[in-house]
Amino acid sequence: MLSMTLEDYLESIFLLGRGRNPVRITDVAKKLKVKKSTVVNAIRKLQQEGFVIHERYGDILLTQKGIEMASRVYERHLAIFSFLVEILGVPEEIANKEACGIEHYIGEETAKTLSLFIEFSRLCPQLQKIIYEDFRKYKNSGTIPDICSEEGKKMLKLTQLKVGQKAIVKKIDCDRSIKSRLLTMGIVPGVEIQVEKVAPLGDPIDILVRGYHLSLRREEAQCIEVEEA
Amino acid sequence: MLSMTLEDYLESIFLLGRGRNPVRITDVAKKLKVKKSTVVNAIRKLQQEGFVIHERYGDILLTQKGIEMASRVYERHLAIFSFLVEILGVPEEIANKEACGIEHYIGEETAKTLSLFIEFSRLCPQLQKIIYEDFRKYKNSGTIPDICSEEGKKMLKLTQLKVGQKAIVKKIDCDRSIKSRLLTMGIVPGVEIQVEKVAPLGDPIDILVRGYHLSLRREEAQCIEVEEA
């Protein structure tokens, strides 16, 4: 419907105009860091589509249609911003910039669900506790908190598993290039694997991941930590 | 550095080429649903920047630089996709499309944190339980699960509060336009409010939210459910 940039113009006008402030071309130009001529151009398009009213040299006014569209965009912005700040702990300034990019790419349904998720997290002290204590700890130190490990299960390297044994991947500890390779093969924390075949000397090791057969070098298997299933 | 569309070309080449398949212009055109001439154009730019090697009428090959860039993009795609599917419960096809839009707007730091969050959620059965049971219930029926309410606190309408009393907003139950207005004023579930002044007949009600003074009509206050602080 509207291009991403036009959505941003609408959003800016909406935010600048809260509290009934008159919004002028210059305000929008400053806010979006573009030249005034660029704004004039954008406003012309928005006017043609019925989102704003603007007389030469006058204030920019949102129509009903404009307000609806703008608040829909801004709600998304806010939901994404809140998620980034409250759940992930991204600094506000960065979160704001990223939210304003992302907002144009999520659909009605996703936006609604994300808003609900934020609301839910604010309402649920238990969830908050896990996020603010356990997740932050995991993020900062890589420590897997106690509440995550089930009782009586041993942590092993993938190389220590026997043929036929099933396990859950818990941690991958190696450099970016290997990690990235493992990732594209679907080997990520939380996934269940099964050892299919081990060659003499333990290289390569054939495993089953989500129904796919994969062959890992010993070097790769060595850095995958698993928990017996 | 690279435009959003060029990142997508790189990502496509990377995915089409996994397992050492040769990638041709036609494959990319089909995957991204553009014309072959458009692909030729894009590949030329990617070649100039040293991301791919392509001889006329030949296969498209990623350089080392290209592989690094492409996998960085794809990792983001995967992290966002996983979040949408596993946490929010968005259908896979939609999640895939949205992830491919969003991936270009999140920074290194955010991407890493999001990946960690997904990992963490897969590792932590307690978090999974809250998301899969309590959040889904909240999402589908609006029911605030038991684990979220603290003992011995009463739920009230905002209109039932007395001057000076503090409370936490728990739920907003009204139509989009009012909800949107309340939202832009910072009244969202989880936020703390305090009643400042109530006019005769209870309209308007002045409240304090995050340090700001707001004046609400009775109609608006009526649909805000709160819990005594």
Place this chain on the structure above:
DNA sequence: CTTGACTGTTCGATTAATCTAACATAAAAT
């Protein structure tokens, strides 16, 4: 070898978004 049938390339045109520079109007200061 010749000849289709794909596959790939070139060229020119279009659209959205932006800029600069020159010009026009409105508001404020003198």
Place this chain on the structure above:
DNA sequence: ATTTTATGTTAGATTAATCGAACAGTCAAG
């Protein structure tokens, strides 16, 4: 009331991304 300053508009140019149509190359079947 005139001049100055700030604000807004226009016109023309540029860049990225796309397309369609015409042209060119590859390769396997006959």
